[in-house]
Amino acid sequence: MKFFHLSDLHIGKQLHHYNLCEEQRFILQQIVDYAKKEHPDAILLAGDIYDVAVPSAEAVSVFDNFLTSLSEIEPAIPVMMIAGNHDSARRIDFASSILAKNDVYIAGMPPVTPEEKVKKVTLEDAYGPVDFYLLPFVKPGYVRKLVEEEITSYDGAVKAVLSREEIDAARRNVIISHQFYTAGASEPLISDSEMHIVGGIENVDVSCLASFDYAALGHIHRAQKIGEERFRYSGTPLPYSVSEASDEKAITVVELGEKGTPAVVTSHPLKPRHAVRKLTGKLEDILEKKEYAKDFVSVTLTDEVESNRPKEQLETVFERILEIKIDNARTRNLLNFTTGKVEHVDPYEAFCSFFKEMNHRELSEEEDAFLREVIQKQIGGEEE
Structure with a gap:
């Protein structure tokens, strides 16, 4: 059988x-x-x-x-x-x-x-x-x-x-x-x-x-x-x-x-139509990996110096970007710092800082309003 x-x-x-x-x-x-x-x-x-x-x-x-x-x-x-x-x-x-x-x-x-x-x-x-x-x-x-x-x-x-x-x-x-x-x-x-x-x-x-x-x-x-x-x-x-x-x-x-x-x-x-791949390295090196242009890619950038508009550059090569992460001395030091004793941080300020770190820009007015609304609802729910 x-x-x-x-x-x-x-x-x-x-x-x-x-x-x-x-x-x-x-x-x-x-x-x-x-x-x-x-x-x-x-x-x-x-x-x-x-x-x-x-x-x-x-x-x-x-x-x-x-x-x-x-x-x-x-x-x-x-x-x-x-x-x-x-x-x-x-x-x-x-x-x-x-x-x-x-x-x-x-x-x-x-x-x-x-x-x-x-x-x-x-x-x-x-x-x-x-x-x-x-x-x-x-x-x-x-x-x-x-x-x-x-x-x-x-x-x-x-x-x-x-x-x-x-x-x-x-x-x-x-x-x-x-x-x-x-x-x-x-x-x-x-x-x-x-x-x-x-x-x-x-x-x-x-x-x-x-x-x-x-x-x-x-x-x-x-x-x-x-x-x-x-x-x-x-x-x-x-x-x-x-x-x-x-x-x-x-x-x-x-x-x-x-x-x-x-x-x-x-x-x-079973061979997928488009593979899922992890790409790690400096931005200029990853941009050369054009053979993976149609795949689903998770990108980890290791550049020590911040690149100019990395997301936009990656999008010129890769059609299906799942995520873009940064792994360098600065982010590792930040991780080591945050794993120690953590003081209370205002959730709004914490998210704004995180958003800027990941996206290299401030929240827009619409995003800021949405964030404040979500935090307010959460605080209100905890108080009920």
Whole structure:
């Protein structure tokens, strides 16, 4: 049984202020092309289909085109998808009964009443059946009617849901899940584009997935295993933050043999339409890197002498500038100074100073008025 494991498409997402829908169309077409060429037995989408709960019409169109393209492949390839924490469970579930008749299986909500079970899809190959369990993002509040005791942790919530399933250990079992899984004290490597609650209350110990031959996980944006090789995050198909600039994005390809043999995991590389790059150096040197003109670039300037209008100069070469940072002796001394004992500073003055340091100009009248309004609202909110 061979299947593609994907997750965290985040369709509709912006990278800084750039709309990524065309980038996503481009990368999703590569996935369709791989599916046409290899014809896997299934395609698994482990949550966060969209970037927001109420996606734009453009985002819906991108995903609709992707599903339509997959559905046109013959013979049909079953697609199984779950809702992630960014998705609206009810919207993802829309028309799921009709779509199931066309081999698109959707689980938006986990079981929330005693009568409900985790959605299961069974496929067969030469070694017999494979049971796929579709477990969407689970919150403690979702399971309050499932068990008698109060559940307050995500770990307890996932365990409560799985404890009610009658999983046949003699069969091959795969789970599709979207949570922040950890292996004891070991946490997955995250990037700047994930949503993660500090303090560990989101954590779910991966040991609760011991009954499964493979866990197709979503939520973490870097491809990696967590604990054992069979518990894997596929990562995002595109870099969604500067911290992912060096990541090699890919489709995770899984092959299950007969029961008791480990899953074989390989990957197919995904090449973005425009790469995300970090460029560091003096302004004159970075301006020579014209081969990256169309990429998304994060620029760090190291000039000790302040350049004349660096942003304007960079914009003459690079079409997609994400950010411009300064790293020289002056900024490092400022950083060292601010890491010491900090005296109380008026928030208005602090922001004005920061803005001037970063943009080499004073606030405009409109920006100044807006800043004062925001600070006043914040102060007023604290006093209420």
